[in-house]
Amino acid sequence: MPTRLYDWLDSRLNLKPVQRTLLDEPIPGGASWIYVFGSVTLFLFVLQAATGMFLALYYAPTPDHAYDSVRFIETEVTFGWFVRGLHHWGASSMVVAIGLHMLQTFLYGAYKKPREAMWMVGVVLFLVVMTFAFTGYLLPWDQTAYWATQIGINMVGTVPLVGDFLSRVLRGGEILGALTLSRFFAIHVLFLPAILIGGIALHLFVLRRVGPAGPWTDDRASLGSETFAPRQVYMDAVVIAAVFLVVATLAFSIPLPLTDKANPSDTSFVPVPEWYFLFYYELLKYVHGPLEPLATWVLPLCVILIMLCWPFIDRNPVRNPIRRPVALGSGLLFLFVVFGLLGISLKNLYAVPRTDPAVAQGRAMYAQLGCAGCHRIHGEGGAVAPDLSTIGDTRPDRAWHLKHFRDPQSVSPGSFMPKFPLTDQQLNDLTSYMLSLKRAT
Amino acid sequence: MSHSDDTQGSERAGLSTPVGSRRTFFHWVTVAAAAVVGAGLAVPLLGSLVSPAFMRRKREWVDVGPVDTLPAGRPTQLDHVTTVRDGWLEAKSQKAVWAVKQAQGEVKVFSPICTHLGCGYRWDDTEKKFLCPCHGSAYDINGQVLGGPAPRPLDVLPSKVEGGRLLVMYQDFKSGLPQSVEL
Numbered sequence: 001m002p003t004r005l006y007d008w009l010d011s012r013l014n015l016k017p018v019q020r021t022l023l024d025e026p027i028p029g030g031a032s033w034i035y036v037f038g039s040v041t042l043f044l045f046v047l048q049a050a051t052g053m054f055l056a057l058y059y060a061p062t063p064d065h066a067y068d069s070v071r072f073i074e075t076e077v078t079f080g081w082f083v084r085g086l087h088h089w090g091a092s093s094m095v096v097a098i099g100l101h102m103l104q105t106f107l108y109g110a111y112k113k114p115r116e117a118m119w120m121v122g123v124v125l126f127l128v129v130m131t132f133a134f135t136g137y138l139l140p141w142d143q144t145a146y147w148a149t150q151i152g153i154n155m156v157g158t159v160p161l162v163g164d165f166l167s168r169v170l171r172g173g174e175i176l177g178a179l180t181l182s183r184f185f186a187i188h189v190l191f192l193p194a195i196l197i198g199g200i201a202l203h204l205f206v207l208r209r210v211g212p213a214g215p216w217t218d219d220r221a222s223l224g225s226e227t228f229a230p231r232q233v234y235m236d237a238v239v240i241a242a243v244f245l246v247v248a249t250l251a252f253s254i255p256l257p258l259t260d261k262a263n264p265s266d267t268s269f270v271p272v273p274e275w276y277f278l279f280y281y282e283l284l285k286y287v288h289g290p291l292e293p294l295a296t297w298v299l300p301l302c303v304i305l306i307m308l309c310w311p312f313i314d315r316n317p318v319r320n321p322i323r324r325p326v327a328l329g330s331g332l333l334f335l336f337v338v339f340g341l342l343g344i345s346l347k348n349l350y351a352v353p354r355t356d357p358a359v360a361q362g363r364a365m366y367a368q369l370g371c372a373g374c375h376r377i378h379g380e381g382g383a384v385a386p387d388l389s390t391i392g393d394t395r396p397d398r399a400w401h402l403k404h405f406r407d408p409q410s411v412s413p414g415s416f417m418p419k420f421p422l423t424d425q426q427l428n429d430l431t432s433y434m435l436s437l438k439r440a441t
Numbered sequence: 442m443s444h445s446d447d448t449q450g451s452e453r454a455g456l457s458t459p460v461g462s463r464r465t466f467f468h469w470v471t472v473a474a475a476a477v478v479g480a481g482l483a484v485p486l487l488g489s490l491v492s493p494a495f496m497r498r499k500r501e502w503v504d505v506g507p508v509d510t511l512p513a514g515r516p517t518q519l520d521h522v523t524t525v526r527d528g529w530l531e532a533k534s535q536k537a538v539w540a541v542k543q544a545q546g547e548v549k550v551f552s553p554i555c556t557h558l559g560c561g562y563r564w565d566d567t568e569k570k571f572l573c574p575c576h577g578s579a580y581d582i583n584g585q586v587l588g589g590p591a592p593r594p595l596d597v598l599p600s601k602v603e604g605g606r607l608l609v610m611y612q613d614f615k616s617g618l619p620q621s622v623e624l
Contacts, residue, residue, distance in 0.1 A: 026456050047482070054486045058528070065529065072529035078492035079485035086485070227458040230467035241474035248481055 023229035028214030037101035061185035066141035085251025109319030110213035116311035146262035147271035282345035362433025
């Protein structure tokens with residue numbers, strides 16, 4: 001540490017008491033790896049803020065330019081794809097980190113008196129983060145973004161009396177368009193960060209007034225305390241660095257291809273929300289007709305209110321989870337329902353024809369090789385060779401296609417289709433595209 | 442209840458903190474972790490910020506028309522149309538360059554911008570001069586300064602003839618300098 005600079009500043013600004021307040025905060029029962037999730041969440045917020053600022057250098061929030069500017073970030077800007085990847089995986093990681101943070105708080109009964117306010121502010125922060133996720137999803141302005149947001153806003157529209165008004169406010173009018181995109185952008189990069197920073201400040205203020213909860217033991221008098229620095233700081237730092245490396249690895253190794261540019265007239269597109277909204281997406285499949293508002297707003301509202309008021313619902317002062325069977329049981333039931341729905345949803349997703357990157361590559365190759373000169377798909381292309389509209393149903397055999405592309409005459413004698421010099425990767429992509437061509441279900 | 446003495450009690454009871462080599466170890470691991478995250482973020486973020494400063498526009502040869510229809514010894518204005526990339530935008534850029542076919546058949550192409558302050562000049566066929574309407578600079582058919590405030594001759598653009606077609610590479614030059622400096 002540059003001690004002389006510190007001493008110079010200290011002699012003028014009297015920094016020692018500040019340092020003591022920040023670093024010597026007592027941790028009852030000593031530092032622990034189980035306490036790191038709050039710091040990890042805070043770090044991920046900083047990561048989102050930093051990467052978001054740099055993405056904003058190139059992003060243009062209008063329907064004319066949003067898609068092209070994101071594609072520009074992805075393909076032309078140096079490290080642009082990586083910064084976008086960090087922002088994408090950082091968002092997912094933040095949801096995971098908040099989940100673990102809340103789980104730890106719940107398990108340790110750390111929301112109980114005198115820390116009710118900290119829990120409640122935390123729940124609000126969680127909701128703000130989910131709003132971040134929802135507003136950020138529209139910004140690339142591709143088909144997924146457009147249609148997922150369309151569905152999200154329509155769900156708000158089912159709220160009785162005010163639903164129509166609320167969805168108009170969200171869209172900035174009757175249609176999802178330029179006004180929607182600019183207000184989602186403004187909310188995502190200006191309003192929500194301001195709210196979140198205020199909430200974090202309040203959350204930490206309450207923490208410092210009441211102190212961390214520590215272990216769930218009843219014999220609190222026997223607990224020694226340890227200073228926040230250096231051991232808890234070290235644990236936080238190690239986990240933060242590990243989380244960063246995981247996020248960076250994901251950003252580095254998994255490409256995030258855009259789907260086609262948003263097309264309001266293409267109603268055939270099946271949007272899929274981010275995984276953390278999937279459980280809810282799944283729930284909506286089971287509730288139809290007059291009961292639908294129950295799932296779109298009554299249930300979520302109830303869950304949010306219960307979460308928010310949980311410290312006042314669970315008035316049992318005991319913190320040891322073994323001696324809180326009701327609280328623990330309801331917590332487990334909640335997790336079971338959420339993860340059950342998430343699991344079912346993930347399973348179903350693989351049955352839905354999604355544009356996986358190989359299919360998109362294959363489609364591009366189909367166009368590039370001029371296959372449509374002879375073949376027809378859904379009415380487009382020539383009619384001299386077999387129609388491929390439902391080839392995935394009629395020829396679901398992957399090996400057949402691979403063999404066929406290498407040498408058409410070998411499996412289809414008399415065929416006049418030429419051989420194309422394709423790499424294995426290209427063969428696979430083209431085959432994936434063929435297999436994706438199925439009857440609409 | 443145990444809540445009233447929740448943290449206060451234990452705080453007074455005794456606050457331990459690691460000392461000596463243990464403390465140093467925690468300190469350096471923390472610094473190392475911060476360095477990993479800091480460097481891992483600084484490189485891509487700052488890289489994305491400064492990278493456009495190193496990008497140079499690609500110059501391309503553009504076909505501006507056949508050579509044999511150019512009249513020898515009389516400047517002709519030719520359209521120079523290119524697609525210019527501006528970030529994620531693509532725009533058509535249309536410039537009109539001045540081509541002068543010499544007696545020997547080779548072609549000299551001038552930038553259409555006056556070297557004084559950047560106005561567009563024109564050829565006056567009666568006076569046989571290039572005249573700039575802004576501040577009255579005048580050049581002869583070879584681009585040499587005949588009068589006015591122009592600090593240097595007209596800027597010559599790279600050009601070549603391929604298969605009877607005239608190809609020109611457009612460039613911008615700094616105005617007001619005694620020698621040609623590309624922007």
